[in-house]
Amino acid sequence: MTSNASPRRDARRNHERLLVEARLLFAERGVDAPLDELATRAGVGPGTVYRHFANRDALIRELYDTGVADLHDLAPEILGAETGWRSIELYLERLAEWLIGSPYVPAVMRRMAVIDPSYKPGAEFADAIAGMVARAQAEGSLRTDVTAVDLSVLVDMLGSLGQYGGAYLPFWRRQLTIVLDGLRARPDNTPVPGDGQAFDEFHDMSHAKGPRPAATQASPHPSGE
Missing domain, CATH: 1.10.10 (Arc Repressor Mutant, subunit A)
Structure with missing residues (x-):
């Protein structure tokens, strides 16, 4: 034995x-x-x-799955917070901290979208994030024009600070504080322009291989002149 x-x-x-x-x-x-x-x-x-x-794809898939498992481990603390606003704070802080410390994640996400476009375990978090947003807005603590996708984009933005390496680790919470201050509901909030992106569209975009070219306006002339 x-x-x-x-x-x-x-x-x-x-x-x-x-x-x-x-x-x-x-x-x-x-x-x-x-x-x-x-x-x-x-x-x-x-x-x-x-x-x-067995191959590089298998390694990348396991790294992706361990990342999803990390998010599951973070969920109880975030969703079980005493207030909706505290859930928002923890969501931004914990996920941004995780991304800053895991700078390989965006590349793994993009490659998984190529390996298996139909594999979307991260999409299961959409309802939980939307519920967290609704709870905080019902409390009156989160501005009413913020969506779950807005929060996910902010996590990506804060997480991108990992590109600066360990030297920036003592400072990234400065940006977190600024972001949280902008999310608080106040009578004088500047309205957010336009409608937010749908969560499934954001999920696919964030896992895309690279930026997609902006659509160009069609020329009124067949010759393109």
Whole structure:
């Protein structure tokens, strides 16, 4: 039993080490970084990488799924807060903090959209976020023209501060405070222009491979002149 358990422990240890090093490698060099380099960083042979992950897509999928699991772990604290406004605060703070510390996530999201466009486990959070927004607005603490997508975009914006690396970690809550102050309901709030984007459209856009070109106005002349 001991001899069988030890290889299993070693395999689990190697698996976790590969995931840790993959996060660091992909954050530094993108999701197309050589897997041989991943093996070197993890201190294992190249064959070990492929025993745990059949190919790059399998590794990326697992990183994506562990990210979704992280969000599930954060949900009880956020949704169980004593007030709707506190849920809003925790949502922005916890998710932005997670993204800042996980700069590989946007690239993994974009690649998953290419690997499997129909795979959208993150969309399951849409109703929970909408409910959080409705609760805070019913309290009168969140401005009434803010949507769930607005909050998700703000998380992405704050999370992008991770591009500055660890040197900015002591400072990013300055931007968080400014954002939260702008979200509070006040009689003199400047109205937000236009209607917000639908959540499913935002989900697909945020997982897109890259920016989509803006639509151009058709020329009135067939020649384009």
